[in-house]
Amino acid sequence: MTTVDTPVTAATAATATRAPSTLALLGAEVRDELKQVYREPAALFFSVLMPVAFFAFFSAMFGGETAGVGGLPVGTTMLATFGAYGVLGATMLTPGIGLAEERERGWLDVVKVSPVPVPLTLLAKVVATLPYCVGILGAMTATAAALGVLRIGVGQWLLLLAALLVGSLPFALIGLAVGARASGNATTAVLNAFVIPMAIAGGLWFPLEMLPGWMGSVAQFLPTYHLSRLALGPLEGGAATGSIGHAAYLLGFAVVAGAVAAVAYRRPAR
Amino acid sequence: MHPSLDAVGVTFRFAGADAPALDDVSLRVDPGEYVALLGPNGAGKTTLIGMVTGLRVPDRGTVRVCGGDPTSARTRLRLGAVLQDTAFPRHLTVRELVEGAAVRSGVPRGRAAGVLEEVGLDDLARRRSGKLSGGQRRRLQLARALVADPALLVLDEPTEGLDAAARRDFWRNLTARRDAGMAVLLTTHIVEEAGAVADRVSVIAGGRVVADESPASLTGRLADRTVSVRTALPAAVVRDLPGVLRVEETAGRLVVVTTSPEAVVRRVLHDDPTAHDLRVEAASLEEAVMAATDRMSA
Ligand SMILES: Nc1ncnc2c1ncn2[C@@H]1O[C@H](COP(=O)(O)OP(=O)(O)OP(=O)(O)O)[C@@H](O)[C@H]1O
Ligand SMILES: [Mg+2]
Numbered sequence: 371m372t373t374v375d376t377p378v379t380a381a382t383a384a385t386a387t388r389a390p391s392t393l394a395l396l397g398a399e400v401r402d403e404l405k406q407v408y409r410e411p412a413a414l415f416f417s418v419l420m421p422v423a424f425f426a427f428f429s430a431m432f433g434g435e436t437a438g439v440g441g442l443p444v445g446t447t448m449l450a451t452f453g454a455y456g457v458l459g460a461t462m463l464t465p466g467i468g469l470a471e472e473r474e475r476g477w478l479d480v481v482k483v484s485p486v487p488v489p490l491t492l493l494a495k496v497v498a499t500l501p502y503c504v505g506i507l508g509a510m511t512a513t514a515a516a517l518g519v520l521r522i523g524v525g526q527w528l529l530l531l532a533a534l535l536v537g538s539l540p541f542a543l544i545g546l547a548v549g550a551r552a553s554g555n556a557t558t559a560v561l562n563a564f565v566i567p568m569a570i571a572g573g574l575w576f577p578l579e580m581l582p583g584w585m586g587s588v589a590q591f592l593p594t595y596h597l598s599r600l601a602l603g604p605l606e607g608g609a610a611t612g613s614i615g616h617a618a619y620l621l622g623f624a625v626v627a628g629a630v631a632a633v634a635y636r637r638p639a640r
Numbered sequence: 641m642h643p644s645l646d647a648v649g650v651t652f653r654f655a656g657a658d659a660p661a662l663d664d665v666s667l668r669v670d671p672g673e674y675v676a677l678l679g680p681n682g683a684g685k686t687t688l689i690g691m692v693t694g695l696r697v698p699d700r701g702t703v704r705v706c707g708g709d710p711t712s713a714r715t716r717l718r719l720g721a722v723l724q725d726t727a728f729p730r731h732l733t734v735r736e737l738v739e740g741a742a743v744r745s746g747v748p749r750g751r752a753a754g755v756l757e758e759v760g761l762d763d764l765a766r767r768r769s770g771k772l773s774g775g776q777r778r779r780l781q782l783a784r785a786l787v788a789d790p791a792l793l794v795l796d797e798p799t800e801g802l803d804a805a806a807r808r809d810f811w812r813n814l815t816a817r818r819d820a821g822m823a824v825l826l827t828t829h830i831v832e833e834a835g836a837v838a839d840r841v842s843v844i845a846g847g848r849v850v851a852d853e854s855p856a857s858l859t860g861r862l863a864d865r866t867v868s869v870r871t872a873l874p875a876a877v878v879r880d881l882p883g884v885l886r887v888e889e890t891a892g893r894l895v896v897v898t899t900s901p902e903a904v905v906r907r908v909l910h911d912d913p914t915a916h917d918l919r920v921e922a923a924s925l926e927e928a929v930m931a932a933t934d935r936m937s938a
Contacts, residue, residue, distance in 0.1 A: 389717055390746045398743050402732060409731035409768075476726035483693045483721045485713045486744050 395486050399494030403468075407501055417464070417502050421456030422509040424575070426517075428452070433519035437577075440606050445519025449510055450601035453534050455565075455574040456506035458597060461538040463561050464502060465495035466545025470557040473550070488635075496542045503538070507531055522605065529604035537597040537617075540624035547631035568594045593623045642707030644792040644823030645669040649701035650691055661687045663847040664701070667825075671791065674814065674824040676838040676855075678831055678929050684847040685827040686724050689796050692825065693721050706791050717745055720790035722781040722798045730770025734761055737769055738783045745788030752787060758813055759783045760806070774801035782810070786817070793817065795826035799833070811837055835925040845933040855925050862923035862931055865901040869894055869908055871915040878904050893917075 390398075407414055425448060433445025469492065472478045481491050511527065514520040522530070544564070549557045569575055571585055572594025578586045589595040596616040603613040647667045653660040662684045669675045677685050690696035691703045694710035708715030728737055738756060739749040756762045759779040764772070772780060778801050785793060799807050807830070815837050818824050828834045835841055835855040843851040843858075851858055864885065871894055875887045883900035896904050901920050908915050923931075 388746045389714060390744060395744060398740060402729065402736070402740060405736070406729055406731045472729075476723065477729065479695055479723055480726050482695055483716060483719070483723065484741070484744055485717045485746075487713055 403498035418505040425452040425510045426513045443519040445514045446521050451574045451598045454598040455569045457503045457534040458538045458541045460502035461499045462541040462545035464499045466549035469549035471554040526604045533601045537600045540627045543627035543631045547634040550634040646704045650698045651700040669823045672821045673839045674818045676834040676841045677827045679844040683844045718791040720785035720793045722785050722795040724796040728769035735765040741784040742787045747788045755783045755787045793824045799828045831926040843932045851932040859928040862928045863899040864923050866921045867896045867901045867904045868919045870917040871912045873912050
């Protein structure tokens, strides 16, 4: 260490610190989160690989059938259902596990002591899952094209992505709620135990018609079902009036999830 | 002008604990003042720092930082902190982490370079935080705490993991900051070094403040002196003198702890004219802190 022999920049009174804007703080947080994503590409790769491998497997088997909505190839409608599985998995697990780990390692305390409000840090974690979400849907789209089962316009594709991103936000809140209380390992286990059954029962992996009848009626109550229906809207084109109902359901789910997350976070941990 | 830190009557009990971790603790630090917060493990130092940094809220009492509530983000703009146990996001570099702290406090990121030099991390600016040694991580924490030139600097064991040379520079930098008007509160178990430059020491034990005064006044309260002399005389010669508390006889040397060293010196030199290598030492700050702690538990 060298010693400061020049006068230190006048402390205290002279420190005319102006609070940075919320947007500037969010930008700084998102940038740091993204840097971490890109500097550990293996995590990104495997999070994308899993759902895309499932997608490739199933669309290679049934993708060419035209049982899909509006006579679309199943391989195209699976972009909505498997896409929902992949995107909600990424937005739910990544921020939740990140929060749990940072809490365990003491970094969250550093954030709390800093001028950054904690909700901004959490929002940044969710925003930073964008590369995962785009990667997952992009890779599925490329797979469908390679299998010759892709029938979708650019505008539809962008709407599909938007529906998946917005519709996944309540799931991100659930992930954060768990991450606010449980350890990193426990968060991973708990959230996986949630995602996979919810994906199957909500009809994200297999069409509900293939499942026992009672599961079909249960599905109506699951947020995963409504997410996939919302995502199917842009593919159906024109008469997607049902989307409003699905969006309303997800909004209600978001309010509940937000309340749960706020309580989980406020109750003193440790 | 507000005190940089003003804690009054702070009481806090952890959920499920029988005794409060802090019991009616008051502590004030003014601009340009450096206060060392000393005390044994588990005394409540980190808990108090949690209140000062807004991580915890007292059950009773108040904490003000520069007149503001430390749980508000606005107040924390004026606070720099090194917490006891923290890790960094491991993929971010040293420079990114210091620049990030600057930007979030509303100061130009260009300030990072100077602070990195100040803490001796300029050569490691591009290294990822996950690849730093323990002492280097400590310096990085310090750099982040200093970069926005806070009004109040709070350091929980900043010397942990620092080697002797790094500690010497640390104390020097700290004094320079203090002299420039920064208020500093720090905890450490390296009592003598902390006391050498402290304006005040606040000793807490069992969640209570047991002393809050200048280091000189705290050591001055201990009347004990240690007389050490090389002599063939047996311990019995001095044991019954007035003021003698303890006598040890080791390898041709007598070590006597007493409140009246003169009587011991006179007797030894009278009985053994060949006695030599005579030393009379005042109590150390460490002994004074321990004595203050013992008084409280007695
Ligand atoms: N999260 C916690 N839950 C319950 N008790 C706690 C918690 N943290 C600390 N304590 C207890 O509160 C008391 C004060 O702890 P604190 O960490 O403030 O001590 P300290 O003075 O910082 O000690 P050290 O010198 O070891 O860092 C201790 O008895 C400790 O066991
Ligand atoms: Mg401590």
